[in-house]
Amino acid sequence: MIALYICRRSEGVKLSSKRLNAIVNMVPKSQTVADIGCDHGKIAVELIESGIAENVICTDISENSLDKAKKLAAAKGLCDSVTFRHGDGMHVIRAGEADTAVIAGMGGELIASILQSGETRVPDTLVLSCNTASRLLREWLCDNVFVIVDEQLVLEGRHFYPVILATRGNCESLSDIELEFGPVLLRTKPKTLKAYVNRRIELTKNIRKKLRKASKSNKDALIKEIDAQSKKYEEVRKCL
Numbered sequence: 156m157i158a159l160y161i162c163r164r165s166e167g168v169k170l171s172s173k174r175l176n177a178i179v180n181m182v183p184k185s186q187t188v189a190d191i192g193c194d195h196g197k198i199a200v201e202l203i204e205s206g207i208a209e210n211v212i213c214t215d216i217s218e219n220s221l222d223k224a225k226k227l228a229a230a231k232g233l234c235d236s237v238t239f240r241h242g243d244g245m246h247v248i249r250a251g252e253a254d255t256a257v258i259a260g261m262g263g264e265l266i267a268s269i270l271q272s273g274e275t276r277v278p279d280t281l282v283l284s285c286n287t288a289s290r291l292l293r294e295w296l297c298d299n300v301f302v303i304v305d306e307q308l309v310l311e312g313r314h315f316y317p318v319i320l321a322t323r324g325n326c327e328s329l330s331d332i333e334l335e336f337g338p339v340l341l342r343t344k345p346k347t348l349k350a351y352v353n354r355r356i357e358l359t360k361n362i363r364k365k366l367r368k369a370s371k372s373n374k375d376a377l378i379k380e381i382d383a384q385s386k387k388y389e390e391v392r393k394c395l
């Protein structure tokens with residue numbers, strides 16, 4: 156089962172954004188996908204046009220955003236296979252209605268809170284892509300009995316976006332480094348991971364410089380913490 160998921164679609168889809176392509180390519184063949192926070196609706200359209208999903212339920216908390224998706228689906232003639240629901244997170248999806256949920260383009264905290272409050276409505280397969288706090292999202296998955304079976308790290312512009320495929324199952328506990336950088340990414344070692352680790356090292360150096368100039372009473376303790384983090388990241392870089 157895991158091998159099947161890790162075998163990525165070779166032909167790929169052709170959206171203008173690398174991030175959106177990676178998200179769509181990560182979705183396994185599904186009867187019904189719930190695209191939570193669909194906004195523009197491009198993910199739904201591509202899922203249907205590429206034959207990955209039979210149906211997509213597009214949801215959004217913002218009516219204006221949902222209207223964009225409605226317009227795009229109508230322009231593409233896909234109104235039979237894409238439906239639209241206005242509301243918060245998983246609350247507009249019934250339990251068992253979707254086999255896969257895509258939640259992308261939000262912070263990791265928001266995605267985790269959508270999953271947390273969705274309870275029984277959360278399907279067994281999730282494709283998640285956060286802008287921030289990927290560690291927190293991996294922690295949520297592990298604590299809630301989801302296994303990360305595939306991951307990609309997309310660099311678009313200056314931003315890094317993890318794209319995670321998780322399925323329900325017993326998660327072996329993840330190490331500190333695995334939570335931080337992703338268990339699959341650490342195994343597959345994509346070029347973007349090295350660039351991401353370099354970015355993190357750069358950031359710790361900048362913070363260290365600022366701390367040295369600052370007049371905080373606890374600055375020595377903070378510098379020690381930053382140095383420990385830097386050392387940890389350097390160790391990861393050596394393995395890539």
Ligand SMILES: C[S@@+](CC[C@H](N)C(=O)[O-])C[C@H]1O[C@@H](n2cnc3c(N)ncnc32)[C@H](O)[C@@H]1O
Pocket residue numbers: 191192193194195214215216217220242243244245258259260261265269
């Ligand atoms: C930046 S857009 C991302 C659009 C698309 N998923 C992507 O990855 O490009 C985030 C969308 O999530 C919606 N959103 C935020 N919180 C939400 C929630 N709790 N439930 C449903 N949609 C939400 C916003 O209204 C917005 O349209």
